[in-house]
Amino acid sequence: MYVKNVRGVVNFEITNEFANNLGTILGNYVGPGKKVVVGRDLNAPSQMIKRSFTAGLMAAGVEVIDFGVAPIPVIHYNRDFYGANLMITISKSHLRPEEVDIKIFSDHKIPLEQRHAEKVPWNQIGYLRHVHEFREKYIKAVLRHVNTHIINNKSFLIVLDSEEGTNMPFTPQILNELNCETIQVGRKESGSDSDLSVPDPKRISLVSDLTTALGADMGVLLDNDDDRVVFIDQKGNIIRDQTILGIFAKYALEEHSGGNIVSSVVASLSLNEIISSEGGNLIKTSVDNVLNEIDNSNAIFGGDEPGMYSFPEFHNCFDAIFSVLKMMEILAKKDTTLSNLAAEIKEYNRTVFTIECENEKKDEVIEAFTTGFVAEDDINTSDGVRIDLEDSFILIRPSRFEPLIRAYIESKSVQKLQELTESVKMVIMTI
Numbered sequence: 001m002y003v004k005n006v007r008g009v010v011n012f013e014i015t016n017e018f019a020n021n022l023g024t025i026l027g028n029y030v031g032p033g034k035k036v037v038v039g040r041d042l043n044a045p046s047q048m049i050k051r052s053f054t055a056g057l058m059a060a061g062v063e064v065i066d067f068g069v070a071p072i073p074v075i076h077y078n079r080d081f082y083g084a085n086l087m088i089t090i091s092k093s094h095l096r097p098e099e100v101d102i103k104i105f106s107d108h109k110i111p112l113e114q115r116h117a118e119k120v121p122w123n124q125i126g127y128l129r130h131v132h133e134f135r136e137k138y139i140k141a142v143l144r145h146v147n148t149h150i151i152n153n154k155s156f157l158i159v160l161d162s163e164e165g166t167n168m169p170f171t172p173q174i175l176n177e178l179n180c181e182t183i184q185v186g187r188k189e190s191g192s193d194s195d196l197s198v199p200d201p202k203r204i205s206l207v208s209d210l211t212t213a214l215g216a217d218m219g220v221l222l223d224n225d226d227d228r229v230v231f232i233d234q235k236g237n238i239i240r241d242q243t244i245l246g247i248f249a250k251y252a253l254e255e256h257s258g259g260n261i262v263s264s265v266v267a268s269l270s271l272n273e274i275i276s277s278e279g280g281n282l283i284k285t286s287v288d289n290v291l292n293e294i295d296n297s298n299a300i301f302g303g304d305e306p307g308m309y310s311f312p313e314f315h316n317c318f319d320a321i322f323s324v325l326k327m328m329e330i331l332a333k334k335d336t337t338l339s340n341l342a343a344e345i346k347e348y349n350r351t352v353f354t355i356e357c358e359n360e361k362k363d364e365v366i367e368a369f370t371t372g373f374v375a376e377d378d379i380n381t382s383d384g385v386r387i388d389l390e391d392s393f394i395l396i397r398p399s400r401f402e403p404l405i406r407a408y409i410e411s412k413s414v415q416k417l418q419e420l421t422e423s424v425k426m427v428i429m430t431i
Contacts, residue, residue, distance in 0.1 A: 001105060001106075001107065001291040001292055001294075001295055001316050001317070002105070002106050002107070002108065002109050002110070002291075002292050003103055003104070003105055003288065003291060003292075004103070004104040004106070004110060004112065005101055005102070005103055005104075005288075005400075005401075006022065006101075006102040006104070006112070007093055007095075007099055007100070007101045007102070007401055008099060008100070009096075009098050009099050010045040010048075010049065010098060010099065010100050011045075013099075014049060014099075014100050014102070016048065016049070016052040017052075019049045019050075019052040019053040019056065019102070020052045020053065020055055020056040020059075021056060021117050022053065022056065022102070022112075023052070023053040023054065023055065023056020023057040023059070023060070023088075024056040024057070024059050024060045024117035024118070024119060025056075025060075025112070025115065025117045026056075026057065026060075026086065026088070026104065026110065027056065027057045027058075027059070027060025027061065027062040027126070028060050028117060028118050029086075029110055030060075030062055030085045030086050031061075031062075031085075032060065032061030032062065032120055032124060032126070033061060033062075033063070033126075034062055034063070034085045034086075035062070035063045035064075035065055035082060035083055035084045035085060036057055036062050036063070036064055036065065036084055036085060036086040036087070036088060037064075037065040037066075037067060037075060037078070037079050037082055037084040037086075037087050037088070038050060038053065038054055038057075038064055038065070038066055038067065038087075038088045038089070038090075039066070039067035039068065039069070039070045039072070039075040039088075039089050039090075040068070040069060040070075040089065040090045040091060041069065041089075041090075041091035041092060041163075041224040041225055042069050042163065042224065043091060043092040043100070043224070045092070045100055046090045046091050046092060046100055049090050049100055049102070050090045053088065053090065053102070054066065054128060056117070057088075057126060058125050058126040058127070058128060059117075059119045059120065059125065059126075060117070060118065060119065060120060060126070061120035061124045061125065061126050062126040063126045063127045063128075063129065064126060064127070064128045064129065065082045065084060065129055065131055066128060066129065066130045066131065067131060067134060068130065068132075070134065070135075071170060071225060071226030071227070071320075071321065072089050072091075072103070072225045072226060072227045072317065072318070073138075073226055073227060073315070073317050073318070073319035073320070073321060073322065074134060074135070074138045074170060074226070074321075075087060075089060075134070076105065076315060076317040076319075077134075077137070077138050077141060077142075077314075077315050077317070078134040078137055078138060079105075081134070081137065082131070085106075086104065086105070086106055087104075087105035087106075088102065088103070088104055088105075089102075089103045089105075089225070090102050090103075091103075091224055091225050092224055094223065094228075095401070135170070138170070139170065139173065139174055139177070141314070142174060142314065142321065142322055142325060143174065143177060143178075145311075145313060145314040145322070146322075146325045146326060146328075146329045147329050147332070147333065148177075148178060150329065150332040150333055151178045151179070151180075151325070151328050151329055151332050152178055152179040153179075153332070154217075154328070154331070154332045155179050155180070155181070156175075156178075156179075156180045156181070156217045156218075156328055156331075156332075157180070157181045157183070157214065157215065157216040157217050158175060158180050158181070158182050158183070158216060158217060158218060158219070158220065158324075158328075159182075159183045159185070159207050159210045159211045159214065159216045159218075159219040159220070159232075160172065160175070160182050160183065160184045160185070160219075160220055160221075160222075161184075161185050161199060161203055161206070161207050161219075161220070161221040161222065162184070162221070162222040162226070163222075163223075163224050170226070170321060171222065171226070171321050171324065172184055174321065174325065175324075178325070178328070180328075183210060183214060183216065185203075185206060185207065185210065199221035199222075199223065199230050203221060204221060204230060204232070204238060207219040207220075207221055207232055208232050208236040208237075208238065209236065211232050211233075211234065211236050212234075212235060212236040215234075216234065217234055217331065217337070217338070218231060218232060218233055218234060218327070218331075218338045219231075219232035219236075220232070220324050222320045222321070222324075223307075223320070226319070226320045226321055227308060227317070227318040227319065227320055228306060228307040228308055228318070228320055229307045229309070229320035229323050229324060230307055231244055231307075231327065231338065233337065233338035233339040233342060234337050234338060234339060235339050237339065237342075239338065239342050240347060241303075241305045241306055241307050242267070242268035242270065242271060242305070242347070242350075243270075243342050243345045243347060244303075244307070244309070244327075245263060245267070245268075245271055245303045245309070246268070246270055246271050246274045246345035247327075247330065247341050247342065247344075247345060248301055248303065248309055248311075248323075248326065248327075248330075249261045249271065249274055249275055249278075249280070249301055249303075250274050250278055250344075250345075251326075251330050252280075252300045252301035252311075253275065253278035253279065253280040253300070254278070255300075256300045257278075257279055257280075258279050258280060258281075259280055259281070259299065259300035259301075260280065260281050260283055260297045260298065260299040260300065261275050261280050261281065261282050261283070261299060261300065261301050261302065262282075262283045262285060262290055262293045262294045262297060262299045262301075262302035262303075263282065263283075263284055263285075263290070263302065263303055263304060264284065264285060264286065264287045264289075264290055264304040264305070264383065265284045265285070265286065265287070265380055265382060265383045265384070265386045265395055265397070266287070266304070266305055266395060266408050267282065267284055268347075268348065268350070268410060269348055269391075269392075269393060269410055269412070270345060270346040270347065270348060273346065274345065283297055283299070284380055284382065284386070285382055285383070286382045286383030287304060287383055287397070287400075288383075288400070289382075289383075290302050290303070290304050290308075290310070291310060291316055291317065291318070294310055294312055294316050295312075295316055299312060300312065300313070302316075303318075304318075307320070308320075309323045309326075311323075311326060348410050348411065348412050349410065349411050349412070349413070349414050349417045350408070350409070350410040350417075351407075351408075351409050351410075351417060351421055352406070352407070352408050352409075353406075353407050353421075353425075354399070354404045354405065354406050354407070355404065355405050355407065355425065355428045355429065356403060356404060356405075357398070357403060357404060357405040357428065358403055359398075359403050361431060362398040362405065364431055365396065365398075365405055365427075365428055365431050366381075366384055366385050366396060366398065368427060368431055369385045369387065369394070369396050369427065370385045383397050384396050384397025384398060384406075385397075391411060391412040391413060391416065392409070392410060392411035392412065392413070392416055392417070392420060393408075393409070393410050393411075394407070394408075394409050394420055394424060395407065395408040395409070396424070396428075405428055407421075407424050407425075407428070409421055409424060
């Protein structure tokens with residue numbers, strides 16, 4: 001599964017004309033008479049851009065299957081049912097409120113190059129079909145892929161923050177099917193006045209406070225696409241993404257010994273230790289290649305920051321809804337708490353920061369770090385450059401969308417972390 005992101009400011013970089021033309025170009029790639037599924041989040045600009053995109057697909061002779069407002073994992077699960085050759089979702093960017101993010105899901109790489117968009121004659125224009133039956137198909141499927149019996153017996157109390165944007169949101173309905181009591185906050189029936197699509201500190205703090213005040217088993221926050229999730233334990237503590245990756249990876253290997261686990265190159269040192277101790281194999285790949293590598297390596301689990309987890313036993317897509325159910329299954333099976341599970345995963349000192357860097361200098365920065373270490377150091381260049389040292393790692397990767405260099409540094413020693421951080425900043429800023 002390949003995922004291509006096209007991101008930009010609405011009505012400036014991503015205009016209706018741009019979306020229409022891109023839709024036609026993708027329609028040319030798929031071919032007349034083929035099917036494409038489309039969906040969006042509840043954001044008004046997403047609605048506008050999707051309509052232009054849909055018109056462009058139809059102009060190429062493509063039949064469009066419109067899911068309306070629906071979460072990414074729900075659309076992805078139902079894609080094959082409709083015989084679609086491509087999946088397109090449009091949603092508010094998690095980086096900036098004025099941007100939209102067009103995600104293109106395909107089984108093969110699609111070259112997005114500037115070329116003339118070929119439109120079909122009037123009598124070959126593609127059809128548009130709105131569908132609704134996908135809802136029950138996903139709900140039944142997701143419940144088939146977890147142990148509903150042990151979850152039902154636990155009668156979990158969950159504090160949920162989500163903005164699924166439908167009159168019957170998926171997650172609360174599924175939790176109700178599992179005999180969970182759900183305290184829901186943050187959902188909007190239509191429109192969205194929040195600045196960002198991801199859980200912000202204010203929302204996280206609210207869920208944390210409610211979780212402890214109500215004695216809930218855990219709190220969860222979903223983003224606008226339901227492909228990212230934040231977990232909060234019963235004590236109100238936010239659990240690191242890398243810790244959640246460790247919990248899921250450990251459980252997957254207990255169920256499927258010796259399997260492959262996929263993560264991006266930002267993977268913590270502790271994740272590698274956990275997977276090694278459980279007899280598994282960690283494959284580190286580029287940030288935009290995790291889902292594809294899960295397919296290629298026949299992995300049993302994969303994930304990435306921030307809060308994105310894929311369970312191929314169900315489907316190979318970052319699925320926040322299924323992640324919540326899987327976490328409840330683990331808690332029920334082990335008869336424990338989320339804080340206890342998290343305590344089993346080592347958390348090392350870690351810092352993440354960005355430094356402004358002109359696009360034309362990014363390669364020079366990467367080269368400087370690649371050649372600055374001796375041959376025996378473990379170097380991964382699948383996405384920028386990651387250097388694994390004896391008790392630390394440095395990852396320098398260029399931003400795909402902005403004139404920035406992103407740095408990830410982790411160490412078992414606080415002092416070593418500080419030293420490496422200062423060294424990295426100095427190297428980048430002097431180039």
